[in-house]
Amino acid sequence: MSQPDDQVRELARLFPGVQQADEGGVTYFLIPALSLPAGCTPDRVDALLCPSARDGYPTRLFLAEQVRSRSWGTARILERNWYMVSWRIREGLRLAQMVLAHLDAFK
Amino acid sequence: MSPEAIVRIPRPLYDRLAADLRRPHRIAFERVGFVSCATATAGGATQLVLACDYDAVDDAHYLDDRGSGARINADAIRGAMQRVMDTKRGAFHVHLHGGRGLPSLSRMDQEEIPRLVNSLRAVGPGVPHGILLLSGDSCAAWVWRPGAVGAVAARVAIVGHPMHLSHPGVSAAPGALDGFSRQSFLGQGAQSTIAQVRIGVVGLGGGGSHIVQQLVHLGVRRFALFDGDVVNESNLNRMVGATAADARAQSPKTDVATRVITAISSQVELVTHMGRWQDRPELLRGCDLVFGAMDTFAGRRELEVACRRFLIPYIDIGMDVHKVGNESPRMAGQVILSMPGGPCMFCLGFLTEEGLGQEAAEYGTAGPRPQVVWSNGVLASTAVSVCVELLTDWTGPRDRPVYLSYDGNAGTVTPHIRLKYLPATDCPHYPLADVGDPIARAVIS
Numbered sequence: 001m002s003q004p005d006d007q008v009r010e011l012a013r014l015f016p017g018v019q020q021a022d023e024g025g026v027t028y029f030l031i032p033a034l035s036l037p038a039g040c041t042p043d044r045v046d047a048l049l050c051p052s053a054r055d056g057y058p059t060r061l062f063l064a065e066q067v068r069s070r071s072w073g074t075a076r077i078l079e080r081n082w083y084m085v086s087w088r089i090r091e092g093l094r095l096a097q098m099v100l101a102h103l104d105a106f107k
Numbered sequence: 108m109s110p111e112a113i114v115r116i117p118r119p120l121y122d123r124l125a126a127d128l129r130r131p132h133r134i135a136f137e138r139v140g141f142v143s144c145a146t147a148t149a150g151g152a153t154q155l156v157l158a159c160d161y162d163a164v165d166d167a168h169y170l171d172d173r174g175s176g177a178r179i180n181a182d183a184i185r186g187a188m189q190r191v192m193d194t195k196r197g198a199f200h201v202h203l204h205g206g207r208g209l210p211s212l213s214r215m216d217q218e219e220i221p222r223l224v225n226s227l228r229a230v231g232p233g234v235p236h237g238i239l240l241l242s243g244d245s246c247a248a249w250v251w252r253p254g255a256v257g258a259v260a261a262r263v264a265i266v267g268h269p270m271h272l273s274h275p276g277v278s279a280a281p282g283a284l285d286g287f288s289r290q291s292f293l294g295q296g297a298q299s300t301i302a303q304v305r306i307g308v309v310g311l312g313g314g315g316s317h318i319v320q321q322l323v324h325l326g327v328r329r330f331a332l333f334d335g336d337v338v339n340e341s342n343l344n345r346m347v348g349a350t351a352a353d354a355r356a357q358s359p360k361t362d363v364a365t366r367v368i369t370a371i372s373s374q375v376e377l378v379t380h381m382g383r384w385q386d387r388p389e390l391l392r393g394c395d396l397v398f399g400a401m402d403t404f405a406g407r408r409e410l411e412v413a414c415r416r417f418l419i420p421y422i423d424i425g426m427d428v429h430k431v432g433n434e435s436p437r438m439a440g441q442v443i444l445s446m447p448g449g450p451c452m453f454c455l456g457f458l459t460e461e462g463l464g465q466e467a468a469e470y471g472t473a474g475p476r477p478q479v480v481w482s483n484g485v486l487a488s489t490a491v492s493v494c495v496e497l498l499t500d501w502t503g504p505r506d507r508p509v510y511l512s513y514d515g516n517a518g519t520v521t522p523h524i525r526l527k528y529l530p531a532t533d534c535p536h537y538p539l540a541d542v543g544d545p546i547a548r549a550v551i552s
Contacts, residue, residue, distance in 0.1 A: 008550055009550075009551070009552050010552075011550065012550040012551060012552035013552040016552075018550045019547035019548060019549055019550060020547065020548050020550055021545050021546065021547040021548065022541060023412060023416075023541065023545065024408070024412050024415075024453075024536050024537065025453075025535055025536040025537075029550070030547055053460050053464075054460070054463070055405065055463050055464055055466075055467040056460075056463065056464020056465065056467045056468050057464070057467075073470070074385070075405075075409070076385045076388075076409045076412070076413070077412075078545040078547075079388065079413075079416070079544060079545050081385055081386070
């Protein structure tokens, strides 16, 4: 599913190096070395934003490493293993807002 | 032993290019074309080459040369080079020789085509290029790997119904074809194909243990097995080969499967991973066909994604028992063949976002699912029959997708009703353009 150009450009401005790729009819955004909220270890980690519905969540953010111990699951997307946390954000956000809202899970 | 290169071609693409190559030309004796290929690695040094598109050489780009079957001009070669630069994919020169059986290169092919491949390598040094050569009923390939000197003969799989496997110079191990006279009706060459196919099985519990046992009886000799679980007492009601001693010792299910297989044949090439296949994905990529016998929709989705990406037919089995109110329990199951290029489990309506969401919401609270040996056996046997049909074509042409519905109460296995309403369109979820290692596109702010 394609995303509005202005939102994609905004995402790229806020998260330099972002790339997009498709799998299974879904477009994902790969954000390299995403800065995590203070206190997280590691403090930077590759992240994958799924801006469409997946597994009953309207959007999801996957991380390449496990950041803190809580209810984690795993997923394999785009030939990488990712960690995910059970965190639901409100719908209707722009792409960049989605990333920031998902990061609230780690505060 | 793993081949150095594996070339996979979806059958619809293969049929399209073969039909094009058979068209007569005004001045040339034969036609040529170029196949665009994605790449990946498949364990060790094995190079995967995944055909995803075909470009015919334009009629006007053939030269009038009576000394060769077909000679193409510089425009045709420049066009192929341009596609390599544009797509970052490998290019394979393809043409067709007459006759049957594994084709071999003519002296002129051996002289001329390496020069052409060198031109392709000049503009696409990081991807493999090569030659595909078709005969009336087979296909051979030679692959120039990035940086390598010279070409390697590849194992070729035409992925579709029926599967076709060929590998120049490689035959079944001595004795591997003995003892199968009772299944000779499968056809000439069928047992050799069965002995050469490499099959992956994910999940070695109630369903997977039956599948593995049947495959080795059938004559399959190359396996990649995945399961991270150990045997416990609750597995003994259905897991073939598991014993009370295994439950006490908490033996890995991969060990039990290995014991079952090697007790039937000592000539197997067996790779096991006691863990998630996602942690050894390269082992899966090297398989010609994969069975999945898993408990979750999410697990099925991930396995289908991988199989589609690497052009591997995937056969899924599963069952469940539902109880509504005071009615008798209803036992149901499915066998699905997810063929690259054909309808996927989303197209078939078996996987849905709603179902995946519901499963995720119930994660950890659903408790153990009912499983019994006889339904596991029916589903596993049905899945193995689908596999045999795919490998041998013994029942003849079949063009329908396979989605079989098991009714455990009625004791029937029938084509699923949804097949009647399946749209006659290509799968929108897994286009051929997405095969191979993922290609991420930079986003410009």
